[in-house]
Amino acid sequence: MGEAAVGPGGGAVLRLRDRVFGDEPLVMAIVNRTPDSFYDRGATFAREKALQRVDEVVAEGADIVDIGGVKAAPGTEVDVAEEIERTAPFVAEVRERHPDLIISVDTWRHEVGREVCQAGADLLNDAWGGADPKLAEVAAEYGVGLVCTHAGGLRPRTRPHRVAYRDVVADVIERTTALARRAVEVGVDPQRVLIDPGHDFAKNTWHSLEVTRRLHELVATGWPVLVSLSNKDFVGESLGLPVEERMYGTLAVSALCAWQGARVFRAHNVKPTRQVVDMVAVTRGVRPPVRAVRGMA
Structure with a gap:
């Protein structure tokens, strides 16, 4: 990766917007501008509902808000123009409403990336493993961050089959680090690049569990690691639970990933995720307790 600056705990420095982060965990709140998202079933598709949700997650401690215009699973076709309409004007509104907030957009399309960057996005979250190579070039052009995700070579919006x-x-390491190196080669600031193992993407439940157990190996690459665990199928299949009952399982694997050094946690349930990853950070010695007076007087 080159000579990267490191935080006090040894993790690579991460730069998002005009802020610099060392080793502290960051929570990325999910706000979907889709009518058919798997978790909230379109609860934030309407503009006012989505804006209200942004306000809520910021109050709950989100560091980043990730805005999506197309659900990951197969479904109704959403063309480039429709995805732009769902995301770019909304990014502009959120930027005006929260000038200092780090705004991410979940997209694999470079045309969408260009429009949302012009509207004020700080991070492009490519969940489909570089399916559109031009997206990295857009990130370089606008000086924004890029998430490089393992999708096993699957086409966008397709499900794994006997993978x-x-x-x-x-x-995971080979593909994500190759994407990260390529992003740097085309001009993305290396301190604005993250890798994501892509839980559930091109993986069965056994694969996602193994990635979780061995997340420290991704952390050891030196690239900041983002995990998107929230209410996913590997949690549901592990516990035999429907999507609306997966929060506690999600928090358990979030704690495991935090202990191994993951840096960004993409989450639907912001407040409990914030508390879990902060408690792990305090236990690891990455940050001090908010208050420590017991037994001191």
Whole structure:
């Protein structure tokens, strides 16, 4: 990766917007501008509902808000123009409403990336593993961050079918770090690049569990690691629970990933995620307790 600055705990410095982060965990709140999202079933599709949700998650401690205009799963086709309409004007409104907030947009399309960057986005969250190579070039052009995700070579909005790996973690590391290096080669600031193992994407439940157990291997690459665990199928299948009952399982794997050094946690349930990752950070010695007077007097 080159000579990267490091935080006090040894993690690479991460730059988003005009802020610099060392080792502290960041919570990325999910706000979907879609009528058919798997978790909230379109609860924030309407503009006013989405704006209200942004206000709520900021109050709950979100560091980043991730705005999506197309659900990941197969479904109704959403063309470029429609995705732009769902995201770019909304990004502009959120930027005006929260001038200092770090705004991310979940997209794989460079045309969408260009429009949302012009509207004020700070981070492009590419969940489909570089399916559109021009997206990294847009991130470089606008000086924004880029999330490089493992999607196993799947086309956007397709489900895995009998997927197999000799070593899933090795494949995750190989593909995500290659995407990260390529992003730097086209001009993205290396301190604005993150990697994401892509839980559930091109993986069965056993794969996602193994990636979770071995997340420290991704952290050891030196690239800041983002995890998107929230209410996913590997949690539901592990516990035999429907999507609306997966919060506690999500918090458990979030704690495991935080202990191993993950830096950004993409979440639907912001407040409990904030408390869990902060408690892990205090226990690891990454940050001090808010108050520590017990037994001191």
